Amino acid sequence: MDLTINRRDFIKNGTLALTASALMTTPTWASQGKKARMAFIGVGLRGRNHVKNTLAFPEAEITAICDVDPKAIAATQDMLRKAGRKEAAVYGKSERDFENMVKRDDIDGVVIATPWEWHVPMALATMKAGKYAGLEVSATVKLQESWDLVDTYEKTGAHCMLLENVCYRRDVMAVLNMVRQNLFGEILHLQCGYQHDLREVKFNNGQQAHGGGVEFGAKAISEAHWRTQHSVDRNGDLYPTHGLGPVAEMVNINRGNQFLHLTSMASKGVGLHKYIVDNGGPNHPNAKVNFKLGDVVQTMIKCANGETILITHDTNSPRPYSLGFRVQGANGLWMDDGDQIYVEKKSKPHEWEADAEYMKTYDHPYWQQAAKEAEGAGHGGMDYFVIRDFINSVKNKTAPPIDVYDAAAWSAISPLSEESIAKGSTAIQIPDFTRGKWKTRKPVFAI
Numbered sequence: 001m002d003l004t005i006n007r008r009d010f011i012k013n014g015t016l017a018l019t020a021s022a023l024m025t026t027p028t029w030a031s032q033g034k035k036a037r038m039a040f041i042g043v044g045l046r047g048r049n050h051v052k053n054t055l056a057f058p059e060a061e062i063t064a065i066c067d068v069d070p071k072a073i074a075a076t077q078d079m080l081r082k083a084g085r086k087e088a089a090v091y092g093k094s095e096r097d098f099e100n101m102v103k104r105d106d107i108d109g110v111v112i113a114t115p116w117e118w119h120v121p122m123a124l125a126t127m128k129a130g131k132y133a134g135l136e137v138s139a140t141v142k143l144q145e146s147w148d149l150v151d152t153y154e155k156t157g158a159h160c161m162l163l164e165n166v167c168y169r170r171d172v173m174a175v176l177n178m179v180r181q182n183l184f185g186e187i188l189h190l191q192c193g194y195q196h197d198l199r200e201v202k203f204n205n206g207q208q209a210h211g212g213g214v215e216f217g218a219k220a221i222s223e224a225h226w227r228t229q230h231s232v233d234r235n236g237d238l239y240p241t242h243g244l245g246p247v248a249e250m251v252n253i254n255r256g257n258q259f260l261h262l263t264s265m266a267s268k269g270v271g272l273h274k275y276i277v278d279n280g281g282p283n284h285p286n287a288k289v290n291f292k293l294g295d296v297v298q299t300m301i302k303c304a305n306g307e308t309i310l311i312t313h314d315t316n317s318p319r320p321y322s323l324g325f326r327v328q329g330a331n332g333l334w335m336d337d338g339d340q341i342y343v344e345k346k347s348k349p350h351e352w353e354a355d356a357e358y359m360k361t362y363d364h365p366y367w368q369q370a371a372k373e374a375e376g377a378g379h380g381g382m383d384y385f386v387i388r389d390f391i392n393s394v395k396n397k398t399a400p401p402i403d404v405y406d407a408a409a410w411s412a413i414s415p416l417s418e419e420s421i422a423k424g425s426t427a428i429q430i431p432d433f434t435r436g437k438w439k440t441r442k443p444v445f446a447i
């Protein structure tokens with residue numbers, strides 16, 4: 001295997017060229033003396049993970065937290081005390097108390113980690129108050145919400161970053177480097193998805209966050225309290241951005257490229273009902289629930305520059321976790337499953353190679369410089385980088401690397417896939433949320 005980077009490959013096409021010196025320029029997080037005053041809406045499992053990672057940054061103060069669950073508030077204050085920080089001001093007396101919190105004048109940025117249906121009302125209130133919104137995935141549930149995010153950003157000038165942590169996964173960032181350095185040649189096709197057995201996330205016993213029972217909704221806690229209802233009401237890709245975000249960065253969506261249209265198809269749905277019957281018995285009241293969500297939902301997107309993207313949503317059946325990435329160009333391809341790669345003239349003809357050496361050679365400078373700090377942050381370290389980029393944008397008052405147009409376009413795949421399935425898998429146009437600006441916007445993520 002020859003991993004020498006060909007200089008002509010490296011300087012590919014002008015717009016995407018990343019020189020070694022560009023990769024190694026002084027990082028923005030090195031800027032001194034500035035503070036980021038942070039607040040959090042939703043300090044459940046995910047929100048507290050962001051709090052924990054924020055505590056690693058001395059320049060980030062945590063001034064206020066909002067949650068309707070007093071236990072979540074107490075657990076967060078405990079974390080702050082143990083870290084030697086001041087307790088935060090508390091909000092959460094009602095479901096709309098976040099509106100009071102975001103008006104405080106000692107907040108610069110707000111991390112939002114609440115149930116999906118609350119994301120957009122909370123992000124809009126944050127932006128209207130002139131603060132940076134850091135929004136968990138997916139950003140939206142309905143198509144109109146994507147437009148609401150974009151319109152509010154354009155009206156207020158307040159930024160919204162989608163906190164898509166998978167964009168920062170070490171192998172994914174290395175592959176982004178491979179793409180930018182033209183290892184695979186012109187990109188043709190990408191695959192990705194969310195293939196995660198969530199049955200113990202969608203059901204619990206009301207006492208523990210995962211499993212132990214077959215309750216959801218009012219009798220359950222954590223994600224089963226709110227997430228499972230989406231599987232009752234909706235048939236589509238309910239969670240597209242973990243897969244789509246990383247590959248959208250590889251083909252410069254909203255920055256020289258654009259989603260054009262999609263087609264979706266769903267298999268039948270048996271997994272959730274089967275889980276209830278197997279674990280709660282056929283007479284459990286939830287055995288009567290009709291889940292609309294198909295077990296395997298596939299969505300194919302066509303892009304303006306000719307690439308296709310296949311996204312799979314697969315959360316109701318027993319299976320090992322995989323985001324199922326495949327990044328394929330005219331010279332070769334990488335596959336997440338099996339950690340394998342094939343590059344013409346480097347690999348033995350017609351044979352897969354292990355990707356480990358390539359991962360080392362193309363390791364992204366983010367990881368080369370801060371792997372140690374990222375250790376233990378959650379999800380293999382990528383959670384450290386996503387919150388670091390958000391804090392840096394807040395602190396330096398700069399545009400975030402994953403912005404409101406990305407939040408709008410990536411998340412819109414969810415309602416649009418529902419529409420396609422409802423119409424017999426017909427092709428659905430994907431709106432241009434940049435209103436034409438994609439033609440001139442330049443790639444910024446992790447450059």
Ligand SMILES: NC(=O)c1ccc[n+]([C@@H]2O[C@H](COP(=O)([O-])OP(=O)(O)OC[C@H]3O[C@@H](n4cnc5c(N)ncnc54)[C@H](O)[C@@H]3O)[C@@H](O)[C@H]2O)c1
Pocket residue numbers: 041042043044045046047066067068069072092094095096098113114115116118136137138163164165221222223225379
């Ligand atoms: N990026 C990732 O890897 C990742 C991982 C897990 C979850 N998430 C996302 O994070 C979000 C939260 O997920 P979670 O697992 O923490 O769920 P969770 O149910 O554990 O936490 C949600 C919290 O929001 C609070 N909340 C609900 N309505 C509220 C309101 N109106 N005002 C204030 N607080 C309110 C709840 O009391 C709860 O504490 C979801 O959008 C989920 O998709 C992302």
